[in-house]
Amino acid sequence: MLKQEAADGTRSFADPAFRADVLAGLERRPRAIPARWFYDRRGSELFEAITDLPEYYPTRTEIGILHHIAPAVRDLVGEGRAVVEFGSGSSTKTPILLGAVAPSAYVPIDISGDFLRDSSRTLSAQFPDLLVLPFEADFMRPLTLPRTIEAAPKLGFFPGSTIGNMTPLMAIDLLRAMRASLGEGAMLLIGMDRVKGADVLVPAYDDAAGVTAAFNMNLLDRINRELAGTIPLDAFRHVARWNDDRARIEMHLEATRDADFTVDGRPFSIAAGETIHTENSHKYGPRDARILLRGGGWTPVAEWTDPDGLFAVILAEAQPERPAP
Numbered sequence: 001m002l003k004q005e006a007a008d009g010t011r012s013f014a015d016p017a018f019r020a021d022v023l024a025g026l027e028r029r030p031r032a033i034p035a036r037w038f039y040d041r042r043g044s045e046l047f048e049a050i051t052d053l054p055e056y057y058p059t060r061t062e063i064g065i066l067h068h069i070a071p072a073v074r075d076l077v078g079e080g081r082a083v084v085e086f087g088s089g090s091s092t093k094t095p096i097l098l099g100a101v102a103p104s105a106y107v108p109i110d111i112s113g114d115f116l117r118d119s120s121r122t123l124s125a126q127f128p129d130l131l132v133l134p135f136e137a138d139f140m141r142p143l144t145l146p147r148t149i150e151a152a153p154k155l156g157f158f159p160g161s162t163i164g165n166m167t168p169l170m171a172i173d174l175l176r177a178m179r180a181s182l183g184e185g186a187m188l189l190i191g192m193d194r195v196k197g198a199d200v201l202v203p204a205y206d207d208a209a210g211v212t213a214a215f216n217m218n219l220l221d222r223i224n225r226e227l228a229g230t231i232p233l234d235a236f237r238h239v240a241r242w243n244d245d246r247a248r249i250e251m252h253l254e255a256t257r258d259a260d261f262t263v264d265g266r267p268f269s270i271a272a273g274e275t276i277h278t279e280n281s282h283k284y285g286p287r288d289a290r291i292l293l294r295g296g297g298w299t300p301v302a303e304w305t306d307p308d309g310l311f312a313v314i315l316a317e318a319q320p321e322r323p324a325p
């Protein structure tokens with residue numbers, strides 16, 4: 001394992017999973033590093049800044065939809081379910097749902113323990129009577145929920161179009177795993193970004209102020225900091241492209257000139273014009289979204305969008321275990 005020394009002399013160990021993903025990702029062709037590694041402290045701050053950009057419509061649009069549909073969601077799911085949120089409990093979206101459905105418990109699941117503790121504390125302050133059970137886990141793997149909420153019917157919450165980061169194959173695996181862990185009678189409230197023109201999509205991922213570019217470039221900086229990298233940042237530029245065939249925005253880091261560098265002592269070369277693929281953000285039309293959910297074992301029961309049809313929030317119920325006709 002690699003030891004790092006910060007300017008103040010404190011030592012820490014680089015995350016072995018980060019190291020493994022970066023080294024394997026730079027060796028593979030095409031080069032690709034999983035998007036989850038964007039979110040160190042600086043990356044999380046930059047993502048927060050992205051959500052405020054005029055070009056980045058998803059966050060504000062989804063929040064608007066959630067406010068609007070809260071009473072309808074309560075009518076459809078009832079009160080007293082245990083709400084299980086997959087991914088970082090967003091400080092803005094979660095209270096809208098919790099305030100509407102009066103849950104018996106709230107279980108935020110996240111890989112980042114620090115983030116989980118912070119957001120759980122904030123929520124407990126806002127809902128003093130609510131049982132909050134933070135659960136540190138990688139929700140991409142099958143998981144066993146806390147015994148305390150075993151008997152309660154569940155409502156899964158997966159906002160933010162995080163599902164868009166996954167290829168359809170991975171998304172269906174995840175939806176099936178969620179159905180298995182949430183159990184019989186569970187419901188799921190999920191946000192999905194819709195397909196729309198590249199004239200709207202590309203600027204949302206390549207904003208005029210350059211915040212998304214900084215977010216993407218921060219990955220190289222993080223590699224240099226945490227994995228003793230020598231990547232010349234000035235040899236790369238941020239690229240966002242719409243892949244129409246696969247209905248996704250792709251973010252890449254493109255080499256603007258030939259470059260040689262090392263990461264954790266290993267040598268790498270990249271030629272001008274070659275890229276490191278850093279993120280996919282899949283977009284789903286109304287029928288696409290419903291097929292994806294059904295493929296993952298969930299039957300859509302209601303769906304809502306904003307007046308411009310930019311983003312969708314879908315409520316689905318777990319398909320009972322029975323053979324298809």
Ligand code: AVJ
Pocket residue numbers: 050058160161162164165204205212279280281
């Ligand atoms: C957090 C995955 C929903 O894909 O829109 C924003 C991440 N990347 N700008 C998205 C992101 C660049 C975002 N998600």
